[in-house]
Amino acid sequence: AQRVTQPEKLLSVFKGAPVELKCNYSYSGSPELFWYVQYSRQRLQLLLRHISRESIKGFTADLNKGETSFHLKKPFAQEEDSAMYYCALEGITGGGNKLTFGTGTQLKVEL
């Protein structure tokens, strides 16, 4: 069975401080991992995926298969980063990419 764990419900940091949102997973195959973000009063949207190895809005995430982790990082937090962040794992089923989500971490960036 596949599972995603986000141990922190709430993470509060000051503006300009580094941010690390933790995500651990369990999956028997080769995982496809994602970070989704939901800003206040907006819909859930993709932030980044590990296969793209890209930086979006200053965020990066590295897949560590040894530690089964996919932590989201940003060196300097901005006020507009305040949002709910969900880590998700893709499981291939019937040809479609069903997502398994963690419980989410609320990031609050304080001035």
Place this chain on the structure above:
Amino acid sequence: GAGVSQTPSNKVTEKGKYVELRCDPISGHTALYWYRQSLGQGPEFLIYFQGTGAADDSGLPNDRFFAVRPEGSVSTLKIQRTERGDSAVYLCASSPSGASTDTQYFGPGTRLTVL
């Protein structure tokens, strides 16, 4: 272009009633997903459509839940004999083809409250 839309945005019903939730995917997207998000939880997969057919309905919690997509576009999630535990936000997502390289685009959700 227009994103995924869902109606109604809010639905309040009484225990035991029947409800229908509608999803309009992005035009041309063949893959459509339903998820359910309970308070304090992440979205949980319910069902996946590829075109008109349900390719994976393993997430439907029981036989009170049913979904259709008769013309391969709009989908309706149907819940019979609603229970208080069905209260949640129901999310719909679509993607171009269901391939692993696709991005899933989410709708705003329907908040269902069962009294």
